[in-house]
Amino acid sequence: MSETERTFPSDDEFPTDPARTRPAPPGRRPHRRRFFLAATIIDALGSGLWMPFALLFLVHAQGFGLVESGAALSGGALVGLAGGPVLGSIMDRVGAATMLLASNMVRALAFACYPLVTAVPHIVVVAAVVSIGDRLFWTANAPMITSLTEGRASERLLGIQTVARFVGSGLGAGGSALLPTMTITAFHLTAYLNAASFVLAAVLIWLVRPVRRERVQAGSAAPVRGSWATVLRDRPYVAFCGVTVLFTLASVGKYSMLPILVTDVLHGPQWVFGTAMAIGTVVMVSGQQPILRFVGPWTRVRGLVTAAGIFACSFATLIPASLVPVGAAVILILGTAVLSAIAEAIFAPLMTAAAAAAAPQGAEGRASALFQLSWAASQVAGPALLTSLLSAGNAVLWLTLTVTSVCAIPAVALLSRRLPHGALAR
Numbered sequence: 001m002s003e004t005e006r007t008f009p010s011d012d013e014f015p016t017d018p019a020r021t022r023p024a025p026p027g028r029r030p031h032r033r034r035f036f037l038a039a040t041i042i043d044a045l046g047s048g049l050w051m052p053f054a055l056l057f058l059v060h061a062q063g064f065g066l067v068e069s070g071a072a073l074s075g076g077a078l079v080g081l082a083g084g085p086v087l088g089s090i091m092d093r094v095g096a097a098t099m100l101l102a103s104n105m106v107r108a109l110a111f112a113c114y115p116l117v118t119a120v121p122h123i124v125v126v127a128a129v130v131s132i133g134d135r136l137f138w139t140a141n142a143p144m145i146t147s148l149t150e151g152r153a154s155e156r157l158l159g160i161q162t163v164a165r166f167v168g169s170g171l172g173a174g175g176s177a178l179l180p181t182m183t184i185t186a187f188h189l190t191a192y193l194n195a196a197s198f199v200l201a202a203v204l205i206w207l208v209r210p211v212r213r214e215r216v217q218a219g220s221a222a223p224v225r226g227s228w229a230t231v232l233r234d235r236p237y238v239a240f241c242g243v244t245v246l247f248t249l250a251s252v253g254k255y256s257m258l259p260i261l262v263t264d265v266l267h268g269p270q271w272v273f274g275t276a277m278a279i280g281t282v283v284m285v286s287g288q289q290p291i292l293r294f295v296g297p298w299t300r301v302r303g304l305v306t307a308a309g310i311f312a313c314s315f316a317t318l319i320p321a322s323l324v325p326v327g328a329a330v331i332l333i334l335g336t337a338v339l340s341a342i343a344e345a346i347f348a349p350l351m352t353a354a355a356a357a358a359a360p361q362g363a364e365g366r367a368s369a370l371f372q373l374s375w376a377a378s379q380v381a382g383p384a385l386l387t388s389l390l391s392a393g394n395a396v397l398w399l400t401l402t403v404t405s406v407c408a409i410p411a412v413a414l415l416s417r418r419l420p421h422g423a424l425a426r
Contacts, residue, residue: 032208033148037157039204041164043104043137046197048168050111053190054127061187062117072123079124080131081376085228087132087139088369092226092362096144097209099365103136104202111195115188138372142356143364148208152296154356158349159288166284226363231370234360236418243415244355244374246408247304247347250311252382253401254280254340257390258333261321265394268326276337283341291345300350301416301424305409307347312405314339315398322394358423 058069091099110129117123141161145154232238259273295303314336321329352371359367389397416424 035204036148036208039201040161042197042201044161044164045168046194048165050194057187061184068120072120073127076124076127077131079128080135083132084135084369084373087135088366091139091365096140097205099136099140100144101202101205103133104198104205107133108195108198111191114191139365139368142352143368146356154353155292155349158352159292162348163285163288166281226360228366230360230363231366236415237358237367240358240415240419241371241374243408243411244351245378246404247351248375248378249382250401250405251344252378253386256383257386265322266326266329272330272333276333279334280337280341283338284345288345295346300354301412303346303350304412307343308405308408310339310343312402315401315405318398319395354423358419
């Protein structure tokens with residue numbers, strides 16, 4: 001064999017690496033990852049389906065008015081949002097698996113009660129319980145994924161969850177097309193089936209949870225106990241959560257402002273927004289995993305900088321939307337839907353995985369709760385802020401979103417040098 005043919009040595013020339021033959025840690029064994037993935041896909045489908053379906057259920061199956069139903073659902077959601085910090089503290093005590101188990105059982109109970117609501121206060125209570133279940137899930141989700149995976153594998157799991165949630169939302173939205181043929185019994189059966197799906201997810205999480213002999217190992221050091229002070233003193237992590245708002249505001253802007261742009265600013269055809277969202281959903285569902293594989297060799301900071309740049313470009317194209325012919329504006333809107341979907345496919349799993357990797361030791365639950373609050377802040381305050389900007393002019397809104405997205409680029413680059421090694425640098 002020539003020297004040029006022998007570029008790489010064979011495995012026989014190296015001693016066996018004990019680490020390569022050592023059994024995987026209990027928490028990272030493949031069957032547990034499969035059970036967890038199945039549970040979270042069920043969760044994502046159920047949650048995504050009910051999100052657009054809830055109003056339809058209350059109005060057409062339970063006979064409530066549209067306005068009172070929307071107000072009651074929003075009120076219940078705010079109650080759950082307020083409990084986020086408390087849930088973070090609980091997770092640090094009981095662990096991520098227990099939190100996920102509780103989140104599924106709580107929501108199973110709530111969805112089973114939906115057909116029983118007969119008054120607005122009932123809606124508020126049930127919606128609050130669902131919201132608390134959602135907060136339980138999101139607080140524990142990333143820490144649980146981190147415990148089950150190594151390296152960048154967490155991003156792929158997070159990406160699969162995102163796709164499942166989009167599919168669920170699409171199924172729920174598609175339910176509106178079945179309204180003329182759906183009976184009250186069919187609506188109620190949907191709620192009960194959704195409740196049953198969360199029971200199944202809970203069973204799968206039960207199979208994933210660590211047993212006592214895996215949690216307590218002889219000679220192991222006592223676990224580090226953190227507090228809210230531990231999290232809040234970690235200025236790089238708090239700053240990271242602040243930068244997350246710039247990304248989540250961009251995501252909220254796409255969903256909340258494009259329909260208003262089409263109907264109130266451009267006075268364009270109603271099909272434009274639906275088509276834009278359909279295209280964005282197709283890009284997300286079909287492209288999430290290929291996009292993550294493409295950016296896999298990159299560091300997380302490079303991926304997030306790229307996502308911020310794509311968001312900025314997508315919003316910049318809409319600055320002149322009110323000044324060009326409607327046909328040209330429609331093309332700009334459809335292009336924005338594609339670009340923003342690509343940006344979201346990159347930033348959401350990378351940002352969540354980085355937050356879990358950067359969380360202060362012993363306070364992972366509290367850190368996750370703070371990170372989730374940065375998402376919730378945009379979802380709650382974003383529509384009001386963005387509509388006020390739109391009232392000042394179409395260009396003002398999209399220029400502002402362009403600038404905030406551009407500002408995320410140096411912010412992420414700076415934080416990559418201050419966060420723990422591996423959070424953004426790997």
